[in-house]
Ligand SMILES: *[C@@H]1O[C@H](CO)[C@@H](O)[C@H](O)[C@H]1NC(C)=O
């Protein structure tokens with residue numbers, strides 16, 4: 325150790341000793357972050373411009389939820405699942421979590437108040453954290469899929485930090501909507517290719533049973549392995565075009581109350597839609613926006629899913645490649661970022677128990693971070709909707 329690094333260590337020690345009087349011996353760069361997160365931290369030790377520091381989603385505090393800080397409770401957790409060995413075309417979504425975090429740095433520049441939804445999720449009283457990434461092996465899909473399920477389940481199966489509270493309309497106590505009667509936190513997963521939704525839905529099932537799914541994507545993803553390129557092995561049959569087929573067969577999806585939006589893929593033939601029907605999904609084609617508009621699309625979604633628990637999965641390729649080019653299987657003729665954000669705000673009031681955004685492959689992005697910024701902004705709408713709607717129902721006496 326030379327004199328310089330000695331000096332640096334001494335400085336770091338002073339810093340981590342910190343003003344809360346506790347000594348943190350771990351390497352915890354966001355030591356200065358408090359709940360709720362102040363926008364400016366006058367007199368703090370670390371430069372805190374939105375373009376500086378360690379990048380977490382929206383500059384949220386980093387909590388090592390899966391390891392040494394598993395005792396810290398939260399209400400909403402962001403977590404990455406850097407898996408991309410289930411892709412059929414462009415690989416690279418393993419860099420999605422890092423890319424989305426980079427694209428999200430500006431989210432709280434002005435404070436994070438969502439004007440149309442009239443909420444600031446960052447100071448709504450909920451504890452929102454970034455848990456980093458689930459460890460995911462790039463060498464063995466079977467193992468990786470199990471890692472993703474375990475990581476997600478470990479977060480989901482905890483008790484939420486904030487109590488459910490009372491219903492704003494009736495004033496009566498809310499009770500959890502989960503199967504086990506526990507008030508679970510919500511998890512927002514940063515993919516990763518779309519295969520990750522199979523283990524995520526297995527985890528969701530453990531808390532909520534079969535779930536209604538809202539799925540934004542240009543593709544069906546309910547394909548039978550035999551149709552979707554065939555499958556030389558059992559493991560190859562589970563990929564980013566077939567995971568909903570398997571999820572449906574495992575009984576993880578509510579039949580008839582799940583829906584795809586932004587569909588515009590070509591098919592092997594019309595029978596792909598019969599197979600999709602059998603998998604339990606309704607469909608909204610991307611082009612329907614020309615006739616029924618965003619309002620019509622929102623209405624279709626709400627009619628389909630009702631007011632039960634719902635899981636939200638967003639493939640970034642639901643957005644047109646003009647606005648989000650950096651994705652595994654781009655399809656032209658999609659929705660604009662503005663249109664998808666409007667549709668997401670239209671889900672206000674739905675009980676979204678958890679969500680993901682997938683197929684962001686930053687290597688194909690522009691230098692302007694077009695896709696990763698779109699992904700982050702889309703999640704800002706999801707976060708705002710979550711912050712407004714507690715996962716509870718009124719107890720009738
Ligand atoms: C919430 O509701 C319960 C009963 O439903 C009531 O006892 C309690 O006082 C309420 N709390 C508030 C803060 O209104």
Ligand SMILES: *[C@@H]1O[C@H](CO)[C@@H](O)[C@H](O)[C@H]1NC(C)=O
Nearest residue numbers: 572573579580601602603604
């Ligand atoms: C869903 O319901 C439809 C219509 O009743 C049925 O044909 C289909 O087999 C069901 N799918 C599953 C996975 O249960």
Ligand SMILES: [Mn+2]
Nearest residue numbers: 518541545639
């Ligand atoms: Mn997809």
